[in-house]
Amino acid sequence: MPLNSLDRRSFLAALGCSAAACALPHPVRGLSAANQPDLAHDSDRPEFHFVAPHNWLNDPNGPLWWKGQYHLFYQVTRGVEPSGAKLWGHAVSKDLVHWKHLPIALTPTPGGPDSEGCWTGSAVVFNGVPTFIYTGIQNSSLAQATLRDGNPLRETVLLATAEDDSLLRWKKLAEPVIAAPPAGMVVSGFRDPCPWREADAWYMIVGSGERGRGGCALLYRSQDLRHWEYLHTLAEGTPSEPWAMWECPDFFETGGQHCLLHSSSGKVSWSTGDYDIHEHRFAVKRQGLVDQGAFYAPKGFRAPDGRRILWGWIQETRPDAVFEAAGWAGVMSLPRVLTIGKEGQLEINPAVEVAKLRGPVEKTAVKADAPYRQKLTNLRKELSLPIGSSSDAITLRLLAKGTKAWELTVDVAGKSVHCGDVSFPLPPWSVPHPGLRVFFDGSVIESFIGGVEAVTSRVYGLKPGETELEISVAGKGSVELSQWSIAPISPDRLTT
Numbered sequence: 235m236p237l238n239s240l241d242r243r244s245f246l247a248a249l250g251c252s253a254a255a256c257a258l259p260h261p262v263r264g265l266s267a268a269n270q271p272d273l274a275h276d277s278d279r280p281e282f283h284f285v286a287p288h289n290w291l292n293d294p295n296g297p298l299w300w301k302g303q304y305h306l307f308y309q310v311t312r313g314v315e316p317s318g319a320k321l322w323g324h325a326v327s328k329d330l331v332h333w334k335h336l337p338i339a340l341t342p343t344p345g346g347p348d349s350e351g352c353w354t355g356s357a358v359v360f361n362g363v364p365t366f367i368y369t370g371i372q373n374s375s376l377a378q379a380t381l382r383d384g385n386p387l388r389e390t391v392l393l394a395t396a397e398d399d400s401l402l403r404w405k406k407l408a409e410p411v412i413a414a415p416p417a418g419m420v421v422s423g424f425r426d427p428c429p430w431r432e433a434d435a436w437y438m439i440v441g442s443g444e445r446g447r448g449g450c451a452l453l454y455r456s457q458d459l460r461h462w463e464y465l466h467t468l469a470e471g472t473p474s475e476p477w478a479m480w481e482c483p484d485f486f487e488t489g490g491q492h493c494l495l496h497s498s499s500g501k502v503s504w505s506t507g508d509y510d511i512h513e514h515r516f517a518v519k520r521q522g523l524v525d526q527g528a529f530y531a532p533k534g535f536r537a538p539d540g541r542r543i544l545w546g547w548i549q550e551t552r553p554d555a556v557f558e559a560a561g562w563a564g565v566m567s568l569p570r571v572l573t574i575g576k577e578g579q580l581e582i583n584p585a586v587e588v589a590k591l592r593g594p595v596e597k598t599a600v601k602a603d604a605p606y607r608q609k610l611t612n613l614r615k616e617l618s619l620p621i622g623s624s625s626d627a628i629t630l631r632l633l634a635k636g637t638k639a640w641e642l643t644v645d646v647a648g649k650s651v652h653c654g655d656v657s658f659p660l661p662p663w664s665v666p667h668p669g670l671r672v673f674f675d676g677s678v679i680e681s682f683i684g685g686v687e688a689v690t691s692r693v694y695g696l697k698p699g700e701t702e703l704e705i706s707v708a709g710k711g712s713v714e715l716s717q718w719s720i721a722p723i724s725p726d727r728l729t730t
Contacts, residue, residue, distance in 0.1 A: 271562075273727055275727075276676075277697055277698065278694050280565055280677070280678050281675060281722035283566060283568065283675050283678055284306070284325065284545075284729060285564075285729060286562065287335055287729070288314075288562050288728075289314050289561070289562060289563075290313065290314050290563045291308055291309065291310055292320075292547045292564050293309045293354045293533065294306060294307070294533040295308055295355055295357075297534070297535040297545065298357040300359070305324065305326055306324075307322045307323065307324050307366075308324075308566065309323070310322070310338070314557060314562065315558065320351040323335075323338060324337065329587050331591060332723050333729050334729075335730070336401075337402060339404055340352040347390050347410050348406075351371045353389070354531065355367050355426065358430075360459050366392075366394040367393055368394070369426055374388035389425045390414070391427050391440060392407065393406070393407045411462060412440070412462050415442060420445065421442050421443060422442070422444065422479045423442055424452075426441040427440050429459070432511065436458075436459055437453065437456075439454075440452045441481050441483045443471070443478040443479035446473055448470055448471035448472045448473050448474070451469050451483045451485070452468070466515070468494070468516050480496040480498055481497040482496065482502075482533065483495065487509070491574040492506065492507065493572070493574060494506075494507075494516060495524060497530055500549075501530075502523060502524040503524070504522055505518040505519075506520045506579070507519040520578040522579070522580060522661065524544075524582065526687065526688070526689040527653065527689040528550075528551055529549070531546065541571050541585075543569050543570065543571055544567075544571075544572055545566050546567040547564060548690055549564065550563050568588055568673065569585040569588070570582050570583065570688075575663065575664070577664060578663075579661065580686070581666055581667075582685065582687075582688050583685050588673075591720045592719075592721075593719040593721065594718070595717070595718055597714055598715045599714055600706075601712040602709050602710055606703075606715060609703075610699075610703055611699055613674055613698055614674065614719060614721070616671065616674075616718045617630070617670075618670070618671050618716040620669050620713055621668055621669060625708060625711055627644060627647060627648070627708040628644050628705070628708075629641065629644075629705070629706045629707075630642045630703070633703075634697070634700060639696060640654065642689070644683055646660070647709075651683060654691060660684070661687065665684035675720070
C-alpha cells in the first residue's frame, strides 16, 4: 500500500519483532554516532510543527490539559521502520505551539498484554487522577486473535494511571479492562478506545469492524473505567467500506452538536448528526473528510476554554528507504479547532495560538494579469488570500529551480479544488471563512479552504533560496495577499 494511504494493517504482516527490549527511542539503529543523520540541517524537517526527536512518529494519543499545561502523547518507535513496536512519546506545552520533550510515558511490558506494542488510546481525568485507556497488542493464537493478517495478534483495552503531577510515571493495570470483543463477533480489528463522561456513567467507543459487514464503533459503559458493559454499536459503516475497519474513532460534542470521526484506508471521515442520550445511538446527517491529503489517525480533546482541538498524523509520502536514511518520519499537524456549523458541516481552522509565531505582515495586491512571484529565503511561511470575492480561481505554485514542485488551485467558479493528484468539489454548504490559508514548513504544507476543507501535502527537496512561490489569479479583479514569516519553535529542528 502506498505510504500516503498507510494504516496499521499495511505493516501488520511485517510485525514480528519482540517489543520486550523496548526502552527510550534512540537514533537510527545500525549507525554509529558519526554517521547519524544531521537533523538540524535537514530542510525537509519542519521547524514549527511538532516532531519527535528522531525515529518514526505516527498517531497522536491522549491530549490532556493538566496543572496548567497541555500534554501531548504520541506513537513513536525505537527505529524509523513503520513496523517497529510502538511506545507513547510525551511532550508538554503552555501555549499549544512551543513544546518540550519529556521521557517516554508508556513502554511495552515483557510478557504482558501490551508486550508487542502500546497502541493508540486516550487520556481522561478520573477521580482527580490522569488516566490512560489504550490498546495493547500481544502475540496470540489464531482463535483469540483480533488481527489475523500475518502474525496473529490480540488487541485488548488497557488502563494506566499517573503516579505524579508531571505525568512522568504511570502505573499499568496488569490485566485488560476489556479482554476481548463482544461474544460471537468476528472482528477485523479491536482498538483505539475513546471514552467520555455523561451524566450517569462513563461511555467509550472502540474502533472495530466485521468482515463482510463494514466498520463500526462499539459502545461500552462503565462506572469506574475498570469494568465495562458492552451495549451496541454507536454507528456502523457499509460492507463496501475498504478494510471493514474503523480506526481511531473520536466522538465528541461541541456547541450542542455531536460529531464522530474515524480513520480508514488512509482517510479521516467525519459525521455529524443526532445523539440520543437515552438510547445512546448516533444518527448521521452529514458527512465529509477532515482532510483530503496526507493526514490520518487524529485525536482531539476539550481545551480549558471549551474549544475542541485536534491533532493528526501527517504521513510520509516518500519511500521507506529515504526516510529511514533521513532518521525520522512523521509530523504532527498544527492544532486545529473543530466547530459544527448551522447546516451541520464540520468547520476546521488552525488554532489561534499559531499566530503567536508570526513575524510582521506583508500585504500585496495580486492582479489577474500579473502573477506574483517571490523567492523564498526560508521555508517557514503563512499565506492568507480571500476566495470568491473578486476572482474566479486562485492558483499557488512552488517552483524548485524553475520546476513545479507543488500546485494548489481553488476554482470558485468551477466549485472545485485541485492539489497535485487530489481533486475534490467545494462543499455545498455555506463557507464561514471565505479565505485560503496556507502554511509552508519544510516538506509540510497545510492548506485550509474556507474553514470547511483542508488538504495536507508533502513536498520534499525544497531548498531556501532555490524555491520560488508563484500566485496567479483568474478573473478580472485582484486579491490582497497577506503573508508572514513564521518563527521556528526550536533552534535545531528537534523541538525543545
